[in-house]
Amino acid sequence: MPAVQNLQQKPARMSIVTFDQWCEAIDTSFLPLAYTRQTRGCFHSNVSYARFGACAVADMDVDAHRVAREPRHVAASDAGFFKIFWQISGQSRVAQRGNEASLEPGMWSIYDTAQPYSIEMPDRCRVLVLLVPQERAFGWRQAAASLGGRALRGEGAARIALSALGAMLHDTCSGHLLDYQGQMVLQDSVVSLVETALQGADTRPPxxxxxxxxxxxxxxxxxxxxxxxxxxxxxxxxxxxxxxxxxxxxxxxxxxxxxxxxxxxxxxxxxxxxxxxxxxxxxxxxxxxxxxxxxxxxxxxxxxxxxxxxxxxxxxxxxxxxxxxxxxxxxxxxxxxx
The missing domain is CATH 1.10.10.60 (Homeodomain-like)
Structure with a gap:
């Protein structure tokens, strides 16, 4: 796994039309994964991607496929990350540490990239993905161990974090980049918001x-x-x-x-x-x-x-x-x- 500083540095909007291009884009912008799909032919995805501080975030509108973080990827890692995955439209099936869940629009989940996980998107859907180095999110560690691969309700602090990241992505990809201080403020704010959401996470029926x-x-x-x-x-x-x-x-x-x-x-x-x-x-x-x-x-x-x-x-x-x-x-x- 590349160190976070080696991830793609420049903000970008990408329109992808082949599955190979998609795999390469994710490996470069986020983490190496194993990729599979049920159909052949064109593969369509529209992606907005940006970095802020030590974190990376992407808004993805993507065709059906499956990704997996396998033991071989974990063994080759030289750093640990947490990944937050918000479901905006469509549906995804997620799994980690024996937990499995179906994400509907408005829900989210957390993963520890130092552990195997999988995400399956049976149909076209839209998601927002945040990648944070674990040393930058000290307070997430215990929650990630128990909540990884579970469906969480996207309300309160989690929804505010999603809105802030969406606004930053729009501005950054339009050429209005945050300065260093602004990036640090956003990074600290998002980490704190997600930590608050994890502390109050409810995965059970009301x-x-x-x-x-x-x-x-x-x-x-x-x-x-x-x-x-x-x-x-x-x-x-x-x-x-x-x-x-x-x-x-x-x-x-x-x-x-x-x-x-x-x-x-x-x-x-x-x-x-x-x-x-x-x-x-x-x-x-x-x-x-x-x-x-x-x-x-x-x-x-x-x-x-x-x-x-x-x-x-x-x-x-x-x-x-x-x-x-x-x-x-x-x-x-x-x-x-x-």
Whole structure:
């Protein structure tokens, strides 16, 4: 699979009249796939394609055929992507991870390109397809694992994302290109909108109630908090680690980030500080850092001021860093409060 930067760079409107041209266009603009069709002769497709940021999007009006992401394609991949597939007209049959569904107009689905999947279009139809590198859509990972190949309702945030992408495609293919900042804003907005839609995704009939939706939202929140903790622990040395930095790196909005932390009862700033203080207590107690000064340990954990570190450490543990080190130097461990 080509890296995302090697995909077709220029926006384009294409009218395709052979199946071979269609296969080549998809391999170049998106990802290598296996292609089959039931009939011979002309194959018609009209495509509008554009890039924004690290993402690619296309509006496709296409004849009947089937595509599949096979294990051989996955094995040859050097990067992971998420694909969002909106059904605008006609019908498609989708499958991934044992899930199978029929998409009607107004519905959508998500795929993980690191897993095999298939899409069958039995008749001519129109779809809009979005390709996003997985590192740009950190919050989608858990949802893609459970919802890949399932039919989702195209309402609310999903519909807004579709409208924004359609408008961008029209303007871009008409020669009105977004500048770099505009592309980044659109990319972050679409990623956040789709994440919101995935969190509220309902794949069941309305009569079954909304209990499963609430359970899914809680599960997604817990999984994302675990991944956030791992990321933060790896970046504690960075004094610039902040809510704004987390939102930018994880490609979520500040509102989404704060909502996630609110469920844990903390703000992003308080959570980062708590992880730094916990790690400081561990290092002050251990032999590996016995030769380092308290100030060196504080700076290594992202604290920019030794006095500030001493004050917040005392507030957290009820003693100064030096007292903590003295009381734990002989091997007597004091339980850390979470």
């Amino acid at each position: 009569a079954l109630g909304d209990g499963a939706d609430a359970a899914m939202a809680r599960h997604l929140g817990e999984a994302r908090m675990h991944r956030l903790a791992e990321f933060i622990d790896a970046q504690l040395h960075d004094p610039e680690l902040s809510a704004q930095r987390l939102a930018a790196v994880l490609n979520v909005s500040r509102r989404t980030l704060y909502n996630l932390f609110r469920e844990s009862g903390q703000t992003p700033h308080a959570y980062i500080l708590s992880r730094r203080l916990r790690q400081a207590a561990v290092r002050l107690s251990g032999s590996a850092d016995a030769g380092r000064s308290i100030t060196e340990i504080a700076f290594a954990l992202g604290f920019a001021d030794a006095a500030h570190f001493s004050r917040v450490f005392h507030e957290r543990f009820g003693m100064s860093p030096s007292q903590w080190r003295q009381q734990n130097a002989g091997g007597t461990r004091i339980a850390l409060r979470h």
